[in-house]
Amino acid sequence: MRVILSGGGTGGHIYPALALAEVIKQHDSDVEFLYVGSERGVESSIVPATGMPFKKLTVQGFKRSLSLDNIKTVNLFLKAVKVSKQIIKDFKPDVVVGTGGYVAGAVVYAAQRMHIPTVIHEQNSVAGMTNKFLARGASKIGVAFDVAKSQFPAGKAVLVGNPRAQQVAHIKSDFSWQTLGLRDDKPTLLIFGGSQGAPAINLAVIAAIDQFNERSYQVVIVTGPKRYDNVLNKLKEKNIAAADNVRIVPYIDNMPEVLVQTAAIVSRAGATSIAEITALGIPSILIPSPYVTGDHQTKNAQSLVDAGAAVVISEPELTGQSLMAAADILLLDESVSEKMAAQTTKIGMPDAGDRLYSIILDAIAEKKV
Numbered sequence: 001m002r003v004i005l006s007g008g009g010t011g012g013h014i015y016p017a018l019a020l021a022e023v024i025k026q027h028d029s030d031v032e033f034l035y036v037g038s039e040r041g042v043e044s045s046i047v048p049a050t051g052m053p054f055k056k057l058t059v060q061g062f063k064r065s066l067s068l069d070n071i072k073t074v075n076l077f078l079k080a081v082k083v084s085k086q087i088i089k090d091f092k093p094d095v096v097v098g099t100g101g102y103v104a105g106a107v108v109y110a111a112q113r114m115h116i117p118t119v120i121h122e123q124n125s126v127a128g129m130t131n132k133f134l135a136r137g138a139s140k141i142g143v144a145f146d147v148a149k150s151q152f153p154a155g156k157a158v159l160v161g162n163p164r165a166q167q168v169a170h171i172k173s174d175f176s177w178q179t180l181g182l183r184d185d186k187p188t189l190l191i192f193g194g195s196q197g198a199p200a201i202n203l204a205v206i207a208a209i210d211q212f213n214e215r216s217y218q219v220v221i222v223t224g225p226k227r228y229d230n231v232l233n234k235l236k237e238k239n240i241a242a243a244d245n246v247r248i249v250p251y252i253d254n255m256p257e258v259l260v261q262t263a264a265i266v267s268r269a270g271a272t273s274i275a276e277i278t279a280l281g282i283p284s285i286l287i288p289s290p291y292v293t294g295d296h297q298t299k300n301a302q303s304l305v306d307a308g309a310a311v312v313i314s315e316p317e318l319t320g321q322s323l324m325a326a327a328d329i330l331l332l333d334e335s336v337s338e339k340m341a342a343q344t345t346k347i348g349m350p351d352a353g354d355r356l357y358s359i360i361l362d363a364i365a366e367k368k369v
């Protein structure tokens, strides 16, 4: 089987594609992959690091307001479709899979024009712009939230979950907190703001760090690669240093292994993070980003809140104090965290990769009929 994968711009689109690749390889050891990503997106470093063949396109996003830049966006898109057609002609895929982001728009659209089977995966509860654009021509659509089904052409979308859930649920982790200078016999709270970090979460953490320093549990603060220096500078200005139980890092490369050893999470409500949290049954405090299309993070978080599986703090309510209070309950009150962990696990879909693989096989088979 030959598969082109495309998804980009942000970790939440890229990691599901890579997790799917792992699942397909388990079913079909002869599979050949090609990943097509954007040259400016983080996929251009994340994907080659896995050893997967990678080709770059130049694309950019649409501005929501009227802007001359959108003319450039359209021109780049048309060029990217042309390059994609050549890539597809050379690679001869059986299927092209898109996991969101502008780059996937060009690659999957090119495949559709060439009558190659295409499958798109929607991670969020509100369909993204790229997937809406591609939906009509897609052979199959896999969604991670049931509420997303109705946003696609009738009968086309299937609930599959997010393949990253399967990856983290089955990982054998020998990760030790000692690699960060911490201890393995203490519960650890992991704080991160999605794949890029979130300024609001970083600010609340800076306000709370004096108190985190005094806690019996450990705290790992992931600032986001581009926000690390800023956080360190702010702490310096305030003359605050992290104590022995607190670590501040820009990014975590081996998140699945780390998550397995994590007692509780503070995070945005990105769809892929939620898939991981629910697959592993980790109690969480979610702070949905208010800056995303259709407020989709609040809707992503809703299914967990409804089930008593997570606590939500809205961004306007987020302060050092509200963060500390919620963190203390999760880390210090076992009855709360155990209950939440049990509820969270119920929502998880640890077979999501297999389910997505299955609709990919259907898409290929239907083409052959």
Ligand SMILES: CC(=O)N[C@H]1[C@@H](OP(=O)(O)OP(=O)(O)OC[C@H]2O[C@@H](n3ccc(=O)[nH]c3=O)[C@H](O)[C@@H]2O)O[C@H](CO)[C@@H](O)[C@@H]1O
Pocket: 010, 011, 012, 013, 015, 100, 123, 124, 164, 192, 193, 194, 195, 196, 222, 250, 251, 252, 253, 254, 255, 256, 268, 269, 270, 271, 272, 273, 274, 276, 289, 292, 296, 297, 300
């Ligand atoms: C601002 C924005 O547009 N966010 C969107 C983006 O978020 P974002 O890229 O932040 O996506 P998610 O929160 O869904 O996923 C983040 C991924 O990055 C990983 N990770 C995170 C931090 C780290 O240090 N190392 C690491 O590997 C997480 O484990 C997870 O796999 O895509 C998601 C999936 O479509 C959407 O739901 C989000 O709304």
